[in-house]
Amino acid sequence: MNISLEEFSLGRHEAPKGSLQKVGIVGCGIMGQQIALQTSQYGIDVIFLDLTEERNKEIFIRLDNELDRVIKKWGMTPGEKKLILSRIQGTTRYEELKDCDIVIETINSKKTGTSLTFRQEVFRNLDEVLKPEAVIASNTATLMISELSTVLKDPGRAIGLHFISPVRDVKIVEVVRSLRTSLQTWNFACKYVRMIGKEVIPVNESPGNISTRMIIPFINEACSILMEGVASIEDIDKTMREATGHLMGPFEMADTIGLDKLLRWMENLHNEFGDLRYKPSPLIKRMVRAGLVGQRVGEGFYKWTEKGKQIKPGSVATLGRE
16 A cells, blocks of 8 residues: 555644745835735735736835844844744735735725725725635724725725834834734734734724824824924924834824825825815925825925935925926
């Protein structure tokens, strides 16, 4: 009788059920890149999906540059950088995400209006290729997981994982459970968050969660103070960092988030609640129309170079330009 070693599982390397070995990210902009680095740093393989191979090459350059920045601040060694990057790969095909245990959608559509239909399309595509027990998560803060998950065969596998920038420094993740999220999905998502060194903040599904509902009035009020001529951008930011312990002031935060993304958050929450606190500042609208949307494009409230943020010399009337 011929008995192969595989029958005794000696030649197999199957992961035990419930293990977490591979994380997928769909849409690897600034937030997706931060999540990828944080995840890989803790020994978990990462595969990200973006639009083109050219775009993926650009992402790897940015990941490399970000880790160099951390090395310069004595945050890691070149050897650690090499290990982190070795665990990350990019793709343009959903099929290559099939082995992921959890996939996080972090798309940043540049189109105006809600991104609900785009995110639902991502969920639908993931549902077709992932194993049934894999978790499908979204980093959205202002759209409802219940609504996103209506396109899934099993809405119970969907959950919200709202990371807050800068991911490396912010110690928490808002974990958002919809009415349909299963206990298995909840436990697995919380396990992942803890595995990458973060604390779980449980959130009952509500547009804006905790952080975004607080951030939007914060940035809107800063814009009002600036337009009234009370103080400069850098002095407002410095005051809020020093007085409140914020990692970033409101304008640096806005540039890091992306003013176009921020505008969509404001519009979504204003439509949801009808509250003036969430109504977009005219200054935010002007800057988005001018294409000055922040760090991603090199200019927003500040100019952004390889050396970091640079103060713009012009007045608010000219959007900081001379």
